[in-house]
Amino acid sequence: MGKKNKNEMSFLDHLEELRWHLIRSFSVIFVIAVVVFIFMTSIYDNLLIVHLDGNFVTYKFFCQAFELISIDSEFCSLTFNDKLNNLDVTGQFTMAIWTSLILGLIFAFPYILFELWRFIAPGLNPKERGKSRWFIVLASLLFFVGLLFSYYVIMPMSSYFFYTFSITDKIQNTITVQSHISLLTNTLLGVSLVFELPLVIYFLSKLGLITPAFLRKYRKHALVVVLILAAVITPPDVASQVVVAIPILILYEVGIIISKRVEKNLKKKLKNA
Template sequence: MKKNKNEMSFLDHLEELRWHLIRSFSAIFIIACVIFVFITPIYDHFLIVHLDGEFITYKIFCNAFQLFGIESNFCALTFDDKLVNLNVTGQFTMAIWTSLVLGLILAFPYILYEAWRFIAPGLNKKERGRSRWFIFYASLLFLVGLLFSYYVIMPMSSYFFYNFTVTDTIKNTITVQSHISLLTNTLLGVSLVFELPLIIYFLSKLGLITPAFLRKYRKHALVVVLILAAIITPPDVASQIVVAIPILILYEFGILISKRVEKNYKKKFKNV
């Protein structure tokens, strides 16, 4: 007979957690295996397309900036012909690493689902219903961040870092490892940044931050965002604005969420 979650011991909970982790890692592994089988077309049509001056993002940015009379570096792109590999096992290990990282990214919604299945028995009926929406919104924000990083930030970063030189006497020779590292770090990092509204929600629920706190440090957040945008984009104002605006919108949305949490808490406390 299966035990009620409320009656389970600490070791029982650890055993339950172990199976959730096993299923999560299994999902990552299975997806990674499928990706590894098709790794060549994935590299050709997904992972290194940012090194093509005809990539759709470059064209859109060039046309958009020209429409508003703004000069942009995206209208004159140049890249080296090929990435290089310096290790005997380099391409093989990168294929495995890439498969695992993409497996993690694609399995993210399922990992959230397994996390929800683990904590759901400890919630009441009302909390359990609300928590289902957490999976949806977290997955949606992760997907939006993924698309934004792939179609906006990665093209900007690729152009800037591939063409930046300290002096003309130094020639860049880019390895496939460094390119894939830039790509995967960007995809994962930005996708997690887009979870900011949910992070603010939970911190507000715990009473660690308030709307007043977020509004007080809005200017500081703006400075941080602009510095971040300046680091990961080409050195022109238009590109930095394109990156900064969505992050600032997420921050402002987080303030609204925190305000709603505070309002509900005060209402609940007043009724008590």
């Protein structure tokens, strides 16, 4: 007896199918996490705490940019106390496991999207299935662009602000590795997911939940939301918030164009029906 068509599968069959997609996704995350754990020392030294090095590429870029316009900048003589503290007996081991899982999730993101596509693809017609393949590539591209943006722009700004900010010299910061990694992972994941905005708008438009007119009408409201979001994921200074807000607003405008195209295609289908 042949394999059941997705449309003919019962609810329990769908759950069983979903279970195997989830198992494979978690397996890939786990394998990557194990590899990350093995090379944890090198990853921490060369990737995760490099923002505490005054010679990090972003700080050098800002230094050179300010020098070009003849403005003195702290970025040219930036120093950090790069010794992070651990206050818990099991702290470093727990942090190593947690970091491995987070990086496993990040690096497995394209495969997770592939499993998601495999789950929904059988329910699509051949034409829709062919067009939907771009989803994996585009979603992965947006995710990793957001990842690079947060790693090379947002995280250095956050480190610069929070590590150099002081109310008074009488207060000494004792920064733990847990708080630093939490800041890093929240920034990386938060910004990377925000960069998926055009795809979110695309699917909401396909479902008829939003329209280009709706997006244009509430553009000012979206600007306020974007500024609030930028304030949440960046240091509380205007420059950092503007740097984050600009690409999000660009993505929002791209989303309007996408929504307009989706609406045009839907009207064309209804006309030809």
